[in-house]
Amino acid sequence: MEGDLAHIGAGLAAIGSGAAAIGVGNVAGNFLAGALRNPSAAASQTATLFIGIAFAEALGIFSFLVSLLLMFAV
Amino acid sequence: MATETHGAENAAAAASACVDSHGSAVGMPQLCGEWIGNQVFWLVITLVVIYLILAKIALPRIASVLAERQGTITNDIAAAEELKRKAEESEAAYQQALADARAQAQAIAQKTRDDIKADLDAEMAKADEAISAKAAESEKAISAIRASAMENVEIVAKETAAALVAALGGKADDAKIANAVSNRLKG
Amino acid sequence: MATETHGAEAAAEGSSLVFHPMDQFIVKPLFGHGDVGMFTITNVTLWLALAILAIFVMMVLGTSRRAVVPGRSQSVAELAYGFVHKMVEDVTGKDGLKYFPYIMTLFMFIVTANFLGLIPMSFTTTSHFAVTVVLALAVFLTVTILGFVKNGASFLGLFWVSSAPLALRPILAIIELISYFVRPVSHSIRLAGNVMAGHAVIKVFAGFAAIAAISPISVLAITAMYGLEVLVAFIQAYVFTILTCVYLKDALHPHH
Structure with a gap:
């Protein structure tokens, strides 16, 4: 029974991955919108884009990790 | 299976x-504790080896290659600049030569024109002189003719006057008549 | 029998699908079947050695001709050099170039290990927290010590946001302090998590391929995931490196 609850928790934690996906999409979409308005400034900001994506994605990876821990380590 | x-x-x-x-x-x-030591040990060795490979061999080599390429490019650009400068110089020299030649031609033409004009003037002056000499001569001839004509008129007048006096019955004194005619002609 | x-x-029919997505991360001795001790030569050793070999071939043998007009292999090495060099210079400024060899080491190791891990049946060293935590802790400790050595106590100004209202600053300082100490955690888990997630997902799809009806979809999904993983392998190396540069910039110029 405990294992079953852990699996449910793992599934719930996996929702966080989807939330991170929304975040990453937001970052990339807003970058694209800005880049289309001012294409000359876009090239200089790609590093910022990747840092932003990395930070947004890290949290999704955390939830993925929690899910993995619940699946395999509990 | x-x-x-x-x-x-x-x-x-x-x-x-x-x-x-x-x-x-x-x-x-990933969470297995008994493997961590092994992984960390080999990882540290790996990182040190990679660092040595990169820092001692690869990076200085690539940096020198890039610097050399940069140098080559700079040199090539400088050489191209030099060639361009030379081309511009020779063009300027050509233009200069052209302008010189044109000026010289102009000068020669001017000189020729001046010479011709001087010759012309000289000839003209000579001709003028000749003309004026001739004119003076003619003038002289005319005045001589006029003078002789005047003389002839005086003689004729005297003779006429003497003839008139004789015809009127007087006795003409030649000297008096000549005097009177001269006075009247001058008058 | x-x-x-x-x-x-029965297992293949899907009544009890068997997934072993984590088996690919098992560390085992390369020779013999003993315990894995600290100095045992394991598959970790093998793939780390292959990473060294790949870097050696790419960066040393590839540039051995020192050609002014680069060949194919040399321009790869020059591209990697220029990429990281520009990144360090753009993010940390001219005075960060002193640390360029260290950052280049990190980048080359991570990108090579990630790509080697994409070879089927290979072992992915960067999918282990033991590896990425060492990398991230090395960056964290170096940057922190460097910050105090270069700036003294004024390095703590990094946590004292002078542009914020005075009342908010203590709260912000606590938040900044926490986020500072979370850095190595997120730094390491981001890399290992991304790599592990990709490989585990590919393995899960491979498990579905046992069911005949959906195996074509499964193969297509594996192909698509593989393409994504190639991208992720590079992007995570790039992100790890650029975050290292950002942390280094904080240490060199704590007052923004």
């Missing part, structure tokens, strides 16, 4: 607490 |  072979392959490694008797992972292999 | 094949068929 797949799992069977998989298990057989790994079964012997099952001595670990992180691997079950089939060779499958128990929990997350 | 009959029951054995029957059981295997």
Whole structure:
């Protein structure tokens, strides 16, 4: 029974991955919108884009990790 | 079947607490404590070796290649500049020569024109002189003719006057008549 | 024997699909079957050595001709050099170029290990927290010590946001302090998590391929995931490196 609850928790934690996906999409979409308005400034900001994506994605990876821990380590 | 072979392959490694008797992972292999030391040990060695390879051999070499290329490009650009400068110089020299030649031609033409004009003037002056000499001569001839004509008129007048006086019955004194006629003609 | 094949068929039919997505991360001795001690030569050793070999071939043998007009292999090495060099210079400024060899080491190791991990049946060293935590802790400790050595106590100004209202600053300082100490955690888990997630997902799809009806979809999904993983392998190396540069910039110029 405990294992079953852990699996449910793992599934719930996996929702966080989807939330991170929304975040990453937001970052990339807003970058694209800005880049289309001012294409000359876009090239200089790609590093910022990747840092932003990395930070947004890290949290999704955390939830993925929690899910993995619940699946395999509990 | 797949799992069977998989298990057989790994079964012997099952001595670990992180691997079950089939060779499958128990929990997350990433969290298996007994492997961490091994990984860290080899990782540190790897990083040191990579650092030495990069810092001692690869990076200085690439940096020197890039610098050399930059130098070559700079030199080439400088050479191109030099060639361009030379081309511009020779063009300027050509233009200069052209302008000189044109000026010289102009000068020669001017000189020729001046010479011709001087010759012309001289000839003209000579001609003028000749003309004026001739004119003076003619003038003189005319005045001589006029003077002789005047004389002739005086003679004729005297003779006429003497004839008139004689015809009127007087006795003409030649000297008096000549005097009177001269006076009247001057008058 | 009959029951054995029957059981295997049953497993293949999907009544009890067997996934072992984490088996690919098992560390095992390369020779013999003993315990994994600290100095045992394991598959970790093998793939780390292959990473060294790949870097050596790419960066040393590839540039051995020192050609002014680069060949194919040399321009790869020059591209990697220029990429990281520009990144360090753009993010940390001219005075960060002193640390360029260290950052280049990190980048080359991570990108090579990630790509080697994409070879089927290989072992992915960067999918282990033991590896990425060492990398991230090395960056964290170096940057923190460097910050105090270069700036003294004024390095703490990094946590004292002078542009914020005075009342908010203590709260912000606590938040900044926490986020500073979370850095190595997120730094390491981002890399290992991304790599592990990709590989585990590919393995899960491979498990679905046992069911005949959906195996074509499964193969397509594996192909698509593989393409994504190639991208992720590079992007995570890039992100790790650029975050290292950002942390280094904080240490060199704590007052923004």
